[in-house]
Amino acid sequence: MEALKKCGYNEVVECPYNKSHLILKTRIQKHLIQCRKSYPNQEKSTCPFNTTHLINKKEFSYHVEICPDRASFDLYKYKIDSRPYSSENENFDENMDEPNSTIDEQPVEDWSNDNVPSYNPQQYCNKLPLLRTKVGGTPSEKRAFREAQREVFKQNQKN
Ligand SMILES: [Zn+2]
Ligand SMILES: [Zn+2]
Structure with missing residues (x-):
């Protein structure tokens, strides 16, 4: 040797x-x-x-x-080791979430942009507990739903 x-x-x-x-x-x-x-x-x-x-x-x-497979293992270990930065990132994310959450709290109603006559939405919704639960569906379903809402609204106005 x-x-x-x-x-x-x-x-x-x-x-x-x-x-x-x-x-x-x-x-x-x-x-x-x-x-x-x-x-x-x-x-x-x-x-x-x-x-x-x-x-x-x-x-x-x-x-x-x-x-x-050692190379990918070393890479994986390196990613774990570099985690100390994550705590800073979490704080950063929390700050970013605040404005978003207030936006999410805004009530978004399906028919708010429609030509439905003006009325007190809260009062209207209380009269229609069943219809109010209807959300989603295809565009044609939504249109039919809005038509039904208008009909019920007219009926309520007569009463
Ligand atoms: Zn040998
Ligand atoms: Zn191996």
Whole structure:
């Protein structure tokens, strides 16, 4: 091994199955595919980055180094670590919500922009508890609903 290093082959690693196998780092993956066939019935460990990776325990530390899912895991961890900013963001969001909530409290009635004759809306609604519950529906349904409202309104006026 020393001789190999002196020759500039310092990217040599020991095979996890047999220390006498000195393999170039660039070749170790290919070697492991071949070499693990000679060492069946190995103890297995589950990869911490991807539970579908079942790794021979002897290869475990090597796999953790080169696992393709490690990059996304590191990214995920980084996002968690950068969370201290979120408390500031929450305060900011609360301030932003205030004007919105007051707008939401404004009553928005379906027929407010229509040509319905002027009247006291509260009084009108109290007379029509059933019709008042009708919301949504297709445009034609809404039109029919408004027509019905006008009819009932006229009837109430006569009474
Ligand atoms: Zn080997
Ligand atoms: Zn893995």
